Amino acid sequence: MSNNNPLIDYPDLPPFSAIKPEHVLPAVEQLVADGRARIQAVLAAGNFDYAHLVQALDEEDDRLGKAFGPAGHLNAVAQDDALRNAYNSCLPLLSEYGTEVGQNAALCAAFQSLRDSDEWGSLSEAQQKDLENTLRDFRLSGVDLPDDKKAEYMANSKRLSELTSKFSDNVLDATQAWTKQVTDEAELDGLPESAKAGAADRAAADGKDGWVLTLDAPVFIAVMSHCKNADLRKEMYTAWTTKASDQGPNAGEFDNAALMDEILALRHKQAGLLGFANYGEKSLATKMARDVQEVTVFLEDLAKRAKPQAEQELAELKAFAAEQGAEDLQPWDIGFWSERLREARYSISEEELRPWFPADTVINGMFGIVGKLFGIKFEKREDVDTWHDDVRFYELVDDDGSVRAAFYLDMYARTGKRGGAWMDDARIRRRRPDGSLQTPVAYLTCNFAPPAGGKPGLLTHDEVVTLFHEFGHGLHHMLTEQDVSGISGINGVAWDAVELPSQFLENWCWTEEGIALISSHYETGEPLPKDKLDKMLAAKNFQSAMQMVRQIEFSLFDMRIHAEYQDGLSIQEVLDEVREQVSVIQPPAFNRFPNSFGHIFAGGYAAGYYSYKWAEVLSSDAFSRFEEEGEFNEATGREFRSAILAMGGSREPMDLFKAFRGREPSVEPLLRHCGING
Incomplete structure (x- = not known):
C-alpha cells in the first residue's frame, strides 16, 4: 500500500x-x-x-x-x-x-x-x-543499608536467586519424570483425537507401543476433561498434585518443601532489613493496594460473595454426575463431569465457532472497535524489516493524521517460537536530549494455528479474547503521552493495575455489536448465527464462582504465608485454613499444590497473586461506564484514552481510575459480569 x-x-x-x-x-x-x-x-x-x-x-x-x-x-x-x-x-x-x-x-x-x-x-x-x-x-x-547489612542483603539475594531457580528445576524434573504407557486404546476412551495422536507420537519417539501420557499441561487437561477412565484420571491427578513433594509416585525425589521454607525465611529477612514488618508489606511498596489488610479484606469480601454460588454450582455438578451414575464425585472427576455438564447445558464448543473468526476479519474488526473508541486508525507498511514473512507492521495514526506509534504483529505458531501470547516494547516513547520525540513501537505476539489446507487462519473465541487482551497492553504502551522513560506507557505502572487496559479491551469480545465487527464466516461471509451467539454468551460464566473462589484461595494463601511468616510456619497448615474458609472443593490429604506453585515461589507474584482479581475489579468497573453511556460512546472512549492510556505511570493508578470513573472502584460490576449474585 x-x-x-x-x-x-x-x-x-x-x-x-x-x-x-x-x-x-x-x-x-x-x-x-x-x-x-x-x-x-x-x-x-x-x-x-x-x-x-x-x-x-x-x-x-x-x-x-x-x-x-x-x-x-x-x-x-x-x-x-x-x-x-x-x-x-x-x-x-x-x-x-x-x-x-x-x-x-x-x-x-x-x-x-x-x-x-x-x-x-x-x-x-x-x-x-x-x-x-x-x-x-x-x-x-x-x-x-550499612555495609554489613548490605552484604547480608546481597548474600540473601544471591541465595534466593539460587533457591527459586532450583524450585523451578525441581518442578520441571518432577513433571518430566512421570510418564504412563497405555497399550489398550479402550483406556483412553473419550480422549480427543488430537490428544491421542500426540500421545501416540510420544510413544513412537520413546520407542514404545501404544500411547505415552505425560504431565505436560495440555495432556493433563485433556485427560482430566475428557477421558472416561476414572482410574486413569485419578492416577494422573495424583501425579500432578504431588509434583516436587514428599507424596506421590516420585515421593521425595524432587521435594521442594525445604526450599519453600528457606525462600519464605529469606524473604522475611530481606523485608526486615529494609524496615518492613513482613514480605507482604515489602511487596506492596510498589503496588496499588495500600497494605496487607486492604488486600485481605478485598479477597475475603469477594469470597463471601462468590462462595454461596460456588457451592450451588458444585451441588448442580454433583447432581448431574449422579444422574449419569457417578454418585461419589472425587476431585479427579470434577473436570470430566464439568465438561459433560457444559455440553449438555449449552450445546456449543470452541471448535464449532472457529469458521466465524478468520484472523483478518478479527484483526480488522478489532481495529474498527479501537478506532471507534479512541479516534485512531491503522495503516499497514510493507517497507519494514521483520524476522518472518508472517509478521506485519502497522502504524497507529491519530485523527489529526499524525503517526503516534507502530507495532509488529506476529500471530502464528511456528518452530523456534516460544508459546503463549505477550506484548513487549520495541521502543518506548521518550523525549531525547536534543528535544526530538521518540515514538513508541510495540511487539504483539500470539501463537495461533497458522493458515492450512487452503483455509485462512481461523481463531477460537478464546484466542480472539487473547488477541484483544494483548492489544490492550499494546494500546497502553502506544497511546501514552508521557515523554519520560520511567513512566512512559506501562513503565512505572503498579503491578496490580497494569492489567486494567488489557482486561478492559476484552469486554468488546462479549458484546453483540463488538462480535458483529470481528466475525463473519470465512467462506460465505455470513454473520455469526443468532443461536450460536446466544449459546456462546450463555456459556460465558459457566462455573464462574467456582473458578473465582479457587483464585481467591491461591491469593489469600500467597498473602498469608508472606505477611504472617514466623519461624516454624507450616505452609500446609495455612493452606488448609484458607481452604476451609473459602474453598468448596477440599482436595485429598496427599495434595501438595504449593510445591509446584511457581508463580509465588519462583516467579514475580510473591505476595502479589491477588493482582489478577484486583485488576479485574478495575477493568469491569471501567467498562460498566460504557454500559451506562454506550459501548461505543465516543466521548467516553476519548476520556478513557486521556485518563488511563495516555497517563502511563505518571500518577498513582487510583487517582487515574477516579479521574475516569468519578469514584473509587466498585466490585459490583465484576460480580455482575461474572454472573455472581453474591
Missing part, C-alpha cells in the same frame, strides 16, 4: 535480517562498559541537574535496551541454538550490572540531591514521579 510517511520516522528500528548471534554478546559487553563509564563520568562531573543526571543515564539505558531487546525478542520468536547460547551468555553480565547500579550509593545520593534541589519545583509532575520511583527502587535494593 502507499504510505506518505517516510521511513525516517523509524531510523533505529532493529535490522532483524542482519542480526547474527555472534553480534549479541560483544554489543552488550560494550554497552555495559559504556553504561559504567557514563555513570562514573556523571558522578565525577558532580552536575546533578535533570539533564546531566536523569537524561544522560536514560540515554545509556535506551541504547542498551535497543541492542539487547531485539536479541531477546528474537530468542523468543525465532530461536535456534546459537541465538539461545548468545542470549543466555548475556544474562549474568546484565544481572551483575543491574545489581551494581541498584546498590550504587553515590548514584542514589546524586538522585537525592536533585530531589532536594531548587530544580525539583520546576520539574513536571511526570518527571517528579519518575524521580520518586527511582529513589524508592534504590532503597528497595538495600542501597541505604
